[in-house]
Amino acid sequence: MSITIKDVAKKAGVSIATVSFVTNNSKHISTETKNRVLKTIKSLNYHPSKSARDLVSKKTGFIGFILTDDHFLRTEPFYTRIFLGTEFEARNDDYYILLTSIRSDFNENDQLPRFVLNKSVDGIIIAGKIPINLIERLSDYNLPIIFIDFIPPSNGYPLILIDNIQGGILATDHLIHLGHKNIAFIGGDIEHTSVRDRLNGYKQALEKANIPLKNNLIIVDAPYPDRQNGYNSAKRLFAKNKNVSAIFTCNDAMAIGVMHYLKDNGYDIPRDVSLIGFDDVEADLMLNPLLTTIRVPKIELGTEAFRLIVNLLKNKKSISKKILVPVELIVRESTAIYKPK
Amino acid sequence: MSITIKDVAKKAGVSIATVSFVTNNSKHISTETKNRVLKTIKSLNYHPSKSARDLVSKKTGFIGFILTDDHFLRTEPFYTRIFLGTEFEARNDDYYILLTSIRSDFNENDQLPRFVLNKSVDGIIIAGKIPINLIERLSDYNLPIIFIDFIPPSNGYPLILIDNIQGGILATDHLIHLGHKNIAFIGGDIEHTSVRDRLNGYKQALEKANIPLKNNLIIVDAPYPDRQNGYNSAKRLFAKNKNVSAIFTCNDAMAIGVMHYLKDNGYDIPRDVSLIGFDDVEADLMLNPLLTTIRVPKIELGTEAFRLIVNLLKNKKSISKKILVPVELIVRESTAIYKPK
DNA sequence: TAAGTTCAGTTAAACGTTTAACTAATATCA
DNA sequence: TGATATTAGTTAAACGTTTAACTGAACTTA
Numbered sequence: 001m002s003i004t005i006k007d008v009a010k011k012a013g014v015s016i017a018t019v020s021f022v023t024n025n026s027k028h029i030s031t032e033t034k035n036r037v038l039k040t041i042k043s044l045n046y047h048p049s050k051s052a053r054d055l056v057s058k059k060t061g062f063i064g065f066i067l068t069d070d071h072f073l074r075t076e077p078f079y080t081r082i083f084l085g086t087e088f089e090a091r092n093d094d095y096y097i098l099l100t101s102i103r104s105d106f107n108e109n110d111q112l113p114r115f116v117l118n119k120s121v122d123g124i125i126i127a128g129k130i131p132i133n134l135i136e137r138l139s140d141y142n143l144p145i146i147f148i149d150f151i152p153p154s155n156g157y158p159l160i161l162i163d164n165i166q167g168g169i170l171a172t173d174h175l176i177h178l179g180h181k182n183i184a185f186i187g188g189d190i191e192h193t194s195v196r197d198r199l200n201g202y203k204q205a206l207e208k209a210n211i212p213l214k215n216n217l218i219i220v221d222a223p224y225p226d227r228q229n230g231y232n233s234a235k236r237l238f239a240k241n242k243n244v245s246a247i248f249t250c251n252d253a254m255a256i257g258v259m260h261y262l263k264d265n266g267y268d269i270p271r272d273v274s275l276i277g278f279d280d281v282e283a284d285l286m287l288n289p290l291l292t293t294i295r296v297p298k299i300e301l302g303t304e305a306f307r308l309i310v311n312l313l314k315n316k317k318s319i320s321k322k323i324l325v326p327v328e329l330i331v332r333e334s335t336a337i338y339k340p341k
Numbered sequence: 342m343s344i345t346i347k348d349v350a351k352k353a354g355v356s357i358a359t360v361s362f363v364t365n366n367s368k369h370i371s372t373e374t375k376n377r378v379l380k381t382i383k384s385l386n387y388h389p390s391k392s393a394r395d396l397v398s399k400k401t402g403f404i405g406f407i408l409t410d411d412h413f414l415r416t417e418p419f420y421t422r423i424f425l426g427t428e429f430e431a432r433n434d435d436y437y438i439l440l441t442s443i444r445s446d447f448n449e450n451d452q453l454p455r456f457v458l459n460k461s462v463d464g465i466i467i468a469g470k471i472p473i474n475l476i477e478r479l480s481d482y483n484l485p486i487i488f489i490d491f492i493p494p495s496n497g498y499p500l501i502l503i504d505n506i507q508g509g510i511l512a513t514d515h516l517i518h519l520g521h522k523n524i525a526f527i528g529g530d531i532e533h534t535s536v537r538d539r540l541n542g543y544k545q546a547l548e549k550a551n552i553p554l555k556n557n558l559i560i561v562d563a564p565y566p567d568r569q570n571g572y573n574s575a576k577r578l579f580a581k582n583k584n585v586s587a588i589f590t591c592n593d594a595m596a597i598g599v600m601h602y603l604k605d606n607g608y609d610i611p612r613d614v615s616l617i618g619f620d621d622v623e624a625d626l627m628l629n630p631l632l633t634t635i636r637v638p639k640i641e642l643g644t645e646a647f648r649l650i651v652n653l654l655k656n657k658k659s660i661s662k663k664i665l666v667p668v669e670l671i672v673r674e675s676t677a678i679y680k681p682k
Numbered sequence: 683t684a685a686g687t688t689c690a691g692t693t694a695a696a697c698g699t700t701t702a703a704c705t706a707a708t709a710t711c712a
Numbered sequence: 713t714g715a716t717a718t719t720a721g722t723t724a725a726a727c728g729t730t731t732a733a734c735t736g737a738a739c740t741t742a
Contacts, residue, residue, distance in 0.1 A: 002399075002460065004728055015692050020730060027731090030690060050461045051401070052728035054392035056697045058343075072421060077414045080421055084413065084442060091455060099440050101425060114432060119343070120391045288601075345698055356722050361700060368701090371720060393698035397727045 003046045012040040023048060062096050063309060064121040066113060068104040071128040076253065076281035078298060082127050082148060085302020093310055097125075106131040116141055123309045126150065127301075129192065144312045148305050151193045158312065159322045160305045164194050167294040167327040168201015171248045171276045174292070174329055176209045179338035180246035180274060184217040186233045186258060187250035188225030195220060195250050198278060202248060216240045225250055230257020238265070245273060245338050252277035255291055259334075270336035280330055289333035296327055344387045353381040364389060403437050404650060405462035407454060409445040412469040417594065417622035419639060423468050423489060426643020434651055438466075447472040457482055464650045467491065468642075470533065485653045489646050492534045499653065500663045501646045505535050508635045508668040509542015512589045512617045515633070515670055517550045520679035521587035521615060525558040527574045527599060528591035529566030536561060536591050539619060543589060557581045566591055571598020579606070586614060586679050593618035593634055600628070600675075611677035621671055630674030637668055 009016040014033060021027040022037040029037075040046075054060055065086060071079045087097050098121060100113045115121045116138065123144040126135075135152050138145060148160045175183050185202045187195040199220065206213055219237050222229035230249060234257065237244065249255040255277030259269060267273050269289055280295035304323055350357040355374060362368040363378040370378075381387075395401050406427060412420040428438050439462060441454045456462045457479065464485040467476075476493050479486060489501045516524050526543050528536040540561065547554055560578050563570035571590060575598065578585065590596040596618030600610060608614050610630055621636035645664055 002728095006728080016729080017693075017731075018691060021691090024730080027691090028689075033690080047459050049396065049728050050459055051392040051395035052697090053730080054697095055390065055396055055699085055728080056730045058697075060392070069425075072425065073418045075416065075418065077416065077418075077421075080413060084410075087441060094455075096439055096456070096461070098437055100428060114435075115437070118388050118391060120437070343698095347698080357699080358701075358722065358724095359720085362721090365700080368721090369719070374720080390698050393727090394700080395727095396698080396729085397700045399727075 002049075003044045005046070005048065008037065008040050008044060008046050011044065012037045059313075060120050060122050061094060062098050062115065062121045063090065063306070064113060064115045064124045065097050065099045066124060066126045066130065066134075067099070067101050067128060068106070068130060069101050070104040072101045076279070078279060078281050078296075079127050081298035082302040082305075085299035085304075086125060086306045087302070088299070089303040089306040093306075095306075095310070102130075102134065104131070106134050108133060112137060116143070122313055125305045125309060127305075144309055146305050146309050146312075148301050149194065158308055160301055160308065161322065161324050162194065162296050162301070163324040163326050164197030165201040165204070166324075167278060167296075168198040168203075168248075169205045170201070170327065170329045171198075171278065171294050172202045172205035173209075174331070174335065175246040175248065175274060175276060176205060176211065178246070178274060178335060181211055181338070182214075182217065182241075182243050183211075183246045183248060184219070184237055184241075184244045185248050185250075186230065186237065186254055187218075187220040188222045188229060188254065190220040195225070198248075198250050214241075217244065222254075225254050227253050227257035227260070230254030231261045232257075234258040234261035246275070246335070247273060248276050248278075250278055252279045252281050252291060252293055255293070255334075256287065259287070259291075269334050271339070272341075274335040274338070276335055292332045292335040293330050294327050295330045297325055301325055343390075344385045346387070346389065349378065349381050349385060349387050352385065353378045401461050401463050402435065403439050403456065403462045404431065404647070405454060405456045405465040406438050406440045407465060407467045407471065407475075408440070408442050408469060409447070409471060410442050411445040413442045417620070419620060419622055419637075420468050422639035423643040423646075426640035426645075427466060427647045428643070429640070430644040430647040434647075436647075436651070443471075443475065445472070447475050449474060453478060457484070463654055466646045466650060468646075485650055487646050487650050487653075489642050490535065499649055501642055501649065502663065502665050503535065503637050503642070504665040504667050505538030506542040506545070507665075508619060508637075509539040509544075509589075510546045511542070511668065511670045512539075512619065512635050513543045513546035514550075515672070515676065516587040516589065516615060516617065517546060517552065519587070519615060519676060522552055522679070523555075523558065523582075523584050524552075524587045524589060525560070525578055525582075525585045526589050526591075527571065527578065527595055528559075528561040529563045529570060529595065531561040533566075536566070539589075539591050555582075558585065563595075567594050568598035568601070571595030572602045573598075575599040575602035587616070587676070588614060589617050589619075591619055593620045593622050593632060596632055596634070596675075597628065600632075610675050612680070613682075615676040615679070617676055633673045633676040634671050635668050636671045638666055642666055 005016045005019050008019045014037060018029060019037055021029055022034050050061060065083055067079055083099055090097050098115050125146050125148065127148040129150050132153055146158045146160065149162055151159060172183060185199055187199055190196060203213060219233045222233050230253065247258055249258055255275055258275060262269055262273055269275055277291050277293035280293045304325060308321065346357045346360050349360045355378060359370060360378055362370050363375050391402065406424055408420055424440055431438050439456050466487050466489065468489040470491050473494055487499045487501065490503055492500060513524060526540055528540055531537060544554060560574045563574050571594065588599055590599055596616055599616060603610055603614055610616055618632050618634035621634045645666060649662060
């Protein structure tokens, strides 16, 4: 059968406790014995049984990762990248990540993820907007929960957030420095905090530059920030106001929609209109022109979340931290110096 | 602390063995006792400890799922959908899926996935093309392995495959029925079996319709089947042959590249050229015109793989099955009846 | 030198299940 | 009727670890 700690102990001529102490280096063992044990472990290709370990330590060694179907299957690998960041980091710490998806219209009748019901995780990471009734039901299980890129209504949870305000400022500043004055903002649902914060950054940047805010340059009534809604929002923007020289959209998907609208209506990018997105999802490298955008470090969001939850697990006291991950301006081809017509 | 089988046994007034028999219904227990135990379980909200179970049963209850980074982070949610299918199915069978990625240039110096080293999975599902040295090293661990959408060089593994030949026939037949004669095939790497099979279907369909095969209508030298290579392949196709009225590309990504090329060069789709893709990844719903394609049932590929591996695990004898999952023609706007210029 | 301290290692209990082997009661049948 | 089979349940060992409590030797120190 499989090699166990007993086999190692026997072959190395020590007790199983000693082997255990070596593998965990939890007690001082003479270098001589230690090396002998280590060598034996290697030669037998011994790997401790996870279940036996978990059983006695009362830990599971698993972290649950929850995503809605919507987010999971998004065209752009945004949330999958975040997951990957978490998985990467977990490798160093002997944790496994259990990924599951829930329906985005999760309701009272839906079952909680199995790993919650069976208590097979030590903590939970949730990325993106999630139905609040799930959060409420989750709280009964008193597991540590961390949110990525979402601010739940109830306080007290540690949060890993994108520095959206900073991103909004970065994007808008870029356009301002290029000489633009009539800068539009196109967002999805204003109820979503990221959109609100990005808009906030936009406003702050304008104010700092003494450019008056015009409400008819702000379109934030689309239900979902996808390409189609980007297209429609652009249409509505230009219906109100022909005098736009630059557009900041709250994400790349909408930006691509806007791009389509502009092309369909004879505007050249960036000659007639400059366009900047947000996320940098590399969704469309064939885009012409290539999109200037704000890069969100997705992998890093995932790794940060993992580090934080492990910390929480070790120190037991629930620090309700809020970590803002910085973003970066990526200048490509869709923005240019303002030239009056 | 946590509720254990002992608590249930005590409260229900039976031995722990009885409780175990009830939870597994592995032995006949009187309905009376059974109901009493069940009720107690519910009232205490008891859930068996997975690690204790795994320890004695020598199963882990986990299946490993391996993807290369390339596939994982593909723009189109192709492989993530397959994973989701597996995860869905696993829910019914009390299995968990451990998803991990490896680098696409995985080599001898890279570590095997942790779940292999630590023996924390009962079997492995691999989706998409994977470096063969990984397969070789994996075979040492004598775990059941199943491949999805990839035929490894070494035989004997159960395979879940897309019915590519049938798909090739379906696509080409569609174009033939529309009256096209000069039908081009654009594929990526011909070394890839899916491309070969799709091309095969293409050839079969032409032959059946008595349309002579022209080699200068077949472009299969792109290293990777993405948009950029679709664009380039189209360029090369039209350099050799202006007389093309329909194009069948081996996947949607290349089809989108081809679409860009056609637009850039003044061809109207489908008036001048009909275009059909493969995969139906819904990557670009803003596409104009919407792409006619062959739909691959991604979720189903995942569920089939899971069912097969569980079967393998239960019956122990390694049936080297090959399951061909059928595809479906989805007619949208990019194909039309042939009209001579 | 005697008492105490440190060091290196061992022993054995515990974690929460499953399951083979057993028991005791009841049913079946020639 | 007595032997046998069936049913419903129990007992106890086993799975592979961790770790508290212990042991014995070697080293300090007054």
